[in-house]
Amino acid sequence: MAEKSERPTINVAVVRGAAPSLYDWVLIGAEEEGVPTKLAEAASGDVVDAAYAAAISSRIDIGVAIGADAIVLHERHMPPEKPVLTIPYEGKSEAVCRRAGANAARMVARLPLLFEDAVEDVDEQVRPASERRAAARSAASAPAKTAAASWDGNGGGMPAQGQARAEGSAARTCTNQHAAETARPTAGEAASQLALSEAEIRKIVKIVVAIIKERGTQWR
Known part of the structure; x- marks a missing residue:
């Protein structure tokens, strides 16, 4: 049985044929x-065996093995083949x-594992520093x-x-202006709406006269 590492880490083994950068x-x-994690030597060419060996050598009993086609998460109390x-x-x-x-870290913290049907694309902001630097150099050397x-x-x-965004904004502005102008009545329409008939005017005059007489003011 492999000796446990001194530092409490998730031990990760990279099986032959797998890309080392995946660590x-x-x-x-x-x-x-x-x-934290620690890169451990792969004890076997089989990804499941390597993950179990990594778990045994970990002080927190969690091991991961990176294979060419899949990654395996193991725990020392599980059967080696499961x-x-x-x-x-x-x-x-x-x-x-x-x-x-x-998920390996969540096992340590006794948190629910993350299961999703679709694995999200890699976020550029968490890309390893070596890849970010290479991308920056490539962008800097590109022709103007x-x-x-x-x-x-x-x-x-x-x-x-x-x-495209500016044209879309301009189109929306024109549409809004057209809607406002369509909804706004013309001067003639407004005047016709405010026009009173002669009978209505006489009725208003009578009401005003009655109010003045009630207040004791002589109507002249």
Whole structure:
């Protein structure tokens, strides 16, 4: 039996044939849940056996093995051939490894595991530092005309996406103005609505005269 590591960590083994960079994503998922990891030597070429060996060597009894096609999460009290989780990558190896790291940490904290039908795409903000630096260098070395490719056909002016938003805003403004003008009555319509008949005017005059007489003021 392998000796337990001195530091309480989730031990992670990378099986031969798997991409070593996937360990970074297991680390990210575990650290997001507040638990550290340690890269351990793969004790076997079989991903399930390697995960169980990693769990045995961990002081917190949790091990992960990264295979070429799937990642395995194991716990030392489980039967060696029955891991807690075996998750195939299905084209999303980075996101799957990140999720496996989070689940390994949640096992330590005794929290519910994260199960979703679709694994989310990798967030650029949590991409390993080495990949972020490589992307930044690539962007910095790109020709200036690449940045201008999204602008209008004359090589200047407003970016296509911004232009679309501006045109959409202008269209909405025109629509709102048209609606307001349609709802606003014309001067002639307003005058016709305010016009009173002769009978209505006489009735108003009689009411005013009656009010004045009641107040004791002589009507002249």
